[in-house]
Amino acid sequence: MKCPLLEVHSVTKRFPGVMALRRVSLTLYPGEVLAVVGENGAGKSTLMKILAGVQEPDSGTIRVDGEPVRIGSCRAATALGISLIHQELNLAGNLDVGANIFLGREPRRMGWISKKKIHDQSKSVLKRVGLDVCPGTLVDTLSIGQQQRVEIAKALSANARVLIMDEPTSSLSSGETDALFKVVKDLRGKGVSIVYISHRLGEVKELADRVTVLRDGQNAGDLARDEINHDSLVRLMVGRELSQFFARSKQTPGLPTLEVRNLITPAHPGHALNFCIRAGEIVGMAGLVGAGRTELLRVLFGMDRALSGSILVDGKPVSPRNPMEAISAGIALVPEDRKQQGLILEMAVRENLTLPGLEKNKRAAGVLNRAWELLDAKQLIAQLRIKTPNCEQAAQYLSGGNQQKIVVGKWLAMNPRVFLLDEPTRGVDIGARQEIYKLMESLAAKGIAILFASSDMEEVLGMSDRAFVMHEGRITGELTHDELSEEAVMRLATGGHKLVLN
Amino acid sequence: MKKIIGISALLVFICLVTWLKAPNFATAYNIQNVVRWSSLFGIVSIGVSFVIITGGIDLSIGSVIGLTGCLLPYLLVQSGFSVPAAIVAVLAVSLLIGLIHGLLITKLRLQPFVVTLCGLLIYRGFIRWLTDDRTQGFGTSYDGVRVMAIGKLSIGSIGIPMPFVILVFVAILAAFFLNNTIYGRYLLAIGRNEEAARYSGINTDRMKIIAYVICALLSGLGGILFALDVNSVQPSGQGNFYELYAIAAAVLGGCSLRGGEGSILGVIIGATVMRVLYNSINIMGLPTQLEFAIIGLVILAGVIADELIRRYAAGRRAIQAAAQLKSDAAPAASPALTKAEPAK
Numbered sequence: 001m002k003c004p005l006l007e008v009h010s011v012t013k014r015f016p017g018v019m020a021l022r023r024v025s026l027t028l029y030p031g032e033v034l035a036v037v038g039e040n041g042a043g044k045s046t047l048m049k050i051l052a053g054v055q056e057p058d059s060g061t062i063r064v065d066g067e068p069v070r071i072g073s074c075r076a077a078t079a080l081g082i083s084l085i086h087q088e089l090n091l092a093g094n095l096d097v098g099a100n101i102f103l104g105r106e107p108r109r110m111g112w113i114s115k116k117k118i119h120d121q122s123k124s125v126l127k128r129v130g131l132d133v134c135p136g137t138l139v140d141t142l143s144i145g146q147q148q149r150v151e152i153a154k155a156l157s158a159n160a161r162v163l164i165m166d167e168p169t170s171s172l173s174s175g176e177t178d179a180l181f182k183v184v185k186d187l188r189g190k191g192v193s194i195v196y197i198s199h200r201l202g203e204v205k206e207l208a209d210r211v212t213v214l215r216d217g218q219n220a221g222d223l224a225r226d227e228i229n230h231d232s233l234v235r236l237m238v239g240r241e242l243s244q245f246f247a248r249s250k251q252t253p254g255l256p257t258l259e260v261r262n263l264i265t266p267a268h269p270g271h272a273l274n275f276c277i278r279a280g281e282i283v284g285m286a287g288l289v290g291a292g293r294t295e296l297l298r299v300l301f302g303m304d305r306a307l308s309g310s311i312l313v314d315g316k317p318v319s320p321r322n323p324m325e326a327i328s329a330g331i332a333l334v335p336e337d338r339k340q341q342g343l344i345l346e347m348a349v350r351e352n353l354t355l356p357g358l359e360k361n362k363r364a365a366g367v368l369n370r371a372w373e374l375l376d377a378k379q380l381i382a383q384l385r386i387k388t389p390n391c392e393q394a395a396q397y398l399s400g401g402n403q404q405k406i407v408v409g410k411w412l413a414m415n416p417r418v419f420l421l422d423e424p425t426r427g428v429d430i431g432a433r434q435e436i437y438k439l440m441e442s443l444a445a446k447g448i449a450i451l452f453a454s455s456d457m458e459e460v461l462g463m464s465d466r467a468f469v470m471h472e473g474r475i476t477g478e479l480t481h482d483e484l485s486e487e488a489v490m491r492l493a494t495g496g497h498k499l500v501l502n
Numbered sequence: 503m504k505k506i507i508g509i510s511a512l513l514v515f516i517c518l519v520t521w522l523k524a525p526n527f528a529t530a531y532n533i534q535n536v537v538r539w540s541s542l543f544g545i546v547s548i549g550v551s552f553v554i555i556t557g558g559i560d561l562s563i564g565s566v567i568g569l570t571g572c573l574l575p576y577l578l579v580q581s582g583f584s585v586p587a588a589i590v591a592v593l594a595v596s597l598l599i600g601l602i603h604g605l606l607i608t609k610l611r612l613q614p615f616v617v618t619l620c621g622l623l624i625y626r627g628f629i630r631w632l633t634d635d636r637t638q639g640f641g642t643s644y645d646g647v648r649v650m651a652i653g654k655l656s657i658g659s660i661g662i663p664m665p666f667v668i669l670v671f672v673a674i675l676a677a678f679f680l681n682n683t684i685y686g687r688y689l690l691a692i693g694r695n696e697e698a699a700r701y702s703g704i705n706t707d708r709m710k711i712i713a714y715v716i717c718a719l720l721s722g723l724g725g726i727l728f729a730l731d732v733n734s735v736q737p738s739g740q741g742n743f744y745e746l747y748a749i750a751a752a753v754l755g756g757c758s759l760r761g762g763e764g765s766i767l768g769v770i771i772g773a774t775v776m777r778v779l780y781n782s783i784n785i786m787g788l789p790t791q792l793e794f795a796i797i798g799l800v801i802l803a804g805v806i807a808d809e810l811i812r813r814y815a816a817g818r819r820a821i822q823a824a825a826q827l828k829s830d831a832a833p834a835a836s837p838a839l840t841k842a843e844p845a846k
Binding site: 303351368 | 682683685687690691697699700702762
């Protein structure tokens with residue numbers, strides 16, 4: 001047996017109101033891909049931050065090459081050969097690729113930055129990550145996937161032996177994901193160890209040599225390569241058997257509730273959109289990143305104005321100029337970015353849940369109706385089973401899944417007719433994910449029309465009564481429940497070309 | 503609440519030190535003076551705190567005070583307006599200024615700093631041109647109006663300066679608006695995360711415009727009262743730096759310049775600290791040249807102390823929370839709606 005490169009032993013970390021990690025251990029050998037999986041709030045991110053020197057543990061030991069180390073800063077982590085590739089990339093977009101790779105440790109020549117050394121060394125390290133761009137290219141002009149590989153190149157040029165990748169594929173297209181996998185496998189072959197954090201079990205199956213599962217801030221178990229399968233992972237993550245992910249039965253939809261006729265969005269002025277969603281229907285919207293799904297939802301919710309065309313809710317034309325008008329027409333939106341758009345993180349759970357409904361439930365002269373507020377918040381917390389110590393807790397201290405329940409729940413008091421959801425379960429753990437799916441189903445059962453955009457294929461296939469697929473701003477096709485398949489969706493999402501699946 | 507206790511402690515401390523060093527600090531005359539001027543600055547500081555709560559800033563306050571302070575006597579004495587007409591006209595000008603600030607900031611998406619910095623220059627230049635830089639005053643014929651600033655409301659043997667009465671009225675309205683109406687909640691939400699507020703269906707533009715209008719209106723009211731108080735208003739100097747006093751008072755009183763935080767009571771106490779400091783420098787015979795330096799140092803010390811206390815409290819909360827987690831080792835299925843730990 002090889003000697004472990006990195007050992008984490010019995011690490012504990014507390015935050016206000018939460019025990020983030022409780023005696024967690026983890027071992028990483030040279031040249032392996034270790035997947036760390038767990039529901040949101042299981043402690044993965046905290047553990048990774050500790051390894052990267054962003055946070056220090058309250059107790060426990062970390063050994064590198066068998067030597068106990070203290071990782072007090074990101075610099076210390078880098079010196080030990082540990083690099084974290086963040087979920088949100090940390091590049092300076094206004095600088096070129098070479099400058100980013102050597103940011104903070106620029107090679108010098110007589111005190112001046114040596115552009116030539118940067119150029120040459122960048123070139124060779126970019127080659128290692130399979131990226132064929134000139135080091136002089138501005139980072140802003142690269143795609144997300146390319147930027148991510150620049151980050152990996154940056155880590156490699158600092159002689160990283162341990163790469164920690166936090167949900168690396170969460171905003172990549174499938175082509176970019178394939179390219180990333182190739183890089184990961186390549187690096188593993190060259191002796192780099194990779195800690196791979198992901199919610200996507202398919203990726204874990206494909207990449208991981210071993211899996212460490214965390215649950216509620218503790219070790220839930222480890223799996224060897226041949227033990228990794230869907231059921232074993234899910235069982236360890238949620239601590240119970242799951243027969244099925246989704247159980248969407250066939251529905252008989254009602255009257256048309258949301259109709260979109262010849263709608264032209266400012267993002268894609270070349271294409272008119274037409275579709276109709278009936279009461280009680282759950283319609284999925286698939287497509288690659290940048291296909292125009294978010295842009296369409298923004299127009300429906302009044303964040304952007306349509307260039308032309310019409311929107312009808314229950315047969316009545318609406319042309320929302322802002323979210324207020326959309327809401328009063330019965331449209332609700334769960335936006336893509338929970339922390340930036342969905343929540344006011346520092347405000348209490350109660351205040352977040354009641355924000356849209358304050359106006360409707362106000363007393364004379366705009367006075368807050370505190371009795372309603374408290375009642376509404378408590379009801380929603382109980383109904384949605386939001387895990388929070390009390391309704392005055394700031395939303396930032398909740399796990400991703402519970403935060404997302406707030407973002408969905410805050411619209412329930414508004415009795416919407418149309419529920420729009422943009423990536424409803426991104427960064428949400430399996431347990432909360434299922435609760436959100438159940439919530440979507442119960443809303444549909446009440447006769448609400450639901451339109452959700454998702455990059456998660458399983459979700460689109462499992463939840464949709466019907467789905468349409470977008471590509472570069474137009475709807476390339478519509479699939480009924482029976483026609484839905486991964487191949488059919490991918491064919492349409494890539495603009496009609498048949499995609500070869502490996 | 504903690505912030506208010508902290509700033510109140512600072513105020514009491516400064517008062518005690520001054521009183522011990524200079525016993526005539528506690529004379530009725532001096533106290534009335536301090537209360538009167540604190541109240542005037544308090545009114546203006548309440549205004550700017552609304553803007554700061556939305557995450558904005560207003561640098562034009564001093565110039566608006568100069569403009570309205572000169573415009574009132576100018577309209578009364580030179581243009582022959584009646585008293586109510588002149589006051590309404592001056593307040594209307596303030597309202598218009600706030601409206602323009604708000605519209606430029608929300609509809610044209612200009613930065614508040616830039617818009618109000620230009621305002622600072624424009625209003626000062628305009629009033630100096632209009633009055634030809636000549637000192638404006640009310641003479642002796644408007645003493646009835648000046649009661650608003652220099653008069654006293656007698657309760658028994660105690661004379662309460664009129665500006666304090668006006669401040670209490672303004673403060674009650676402002677505190678009610680901020681804490682007990684949906685609009686106050688909207689302002690706080692916008693200050694924390696404007697985008698999320700918009701996604702929640704809040705008319706963020708309208709709320710921000712309202713904040714700038716409140717600020718300009720209270721600056722205008724302050725300007726009127728300051729002018730009535732001094733009776734000899736210099737177009738080039740009236741209100742200079744007052745925006746910085748107001749912003750400092752708001753920050754001392756618990757507003758965060760990042761937005762989303764603030765309490766009216768805290769801001770009033772903050773304004774009082776500023777005035778008491780100024781008074782104690784004078785009354786203790788410290789060199790007045792040091793005035794700015796001392797005020798600056800005290801504010802800095804206050805802000806540092808606040809930050810340290812905040813960190814200490816956060817650390818203690820973490821330890822308490824961990825202890826609580828340990829004690830209920832087997833959390834029940836639904837920990838929601840259990841006993842509430844004090845949030846703030």
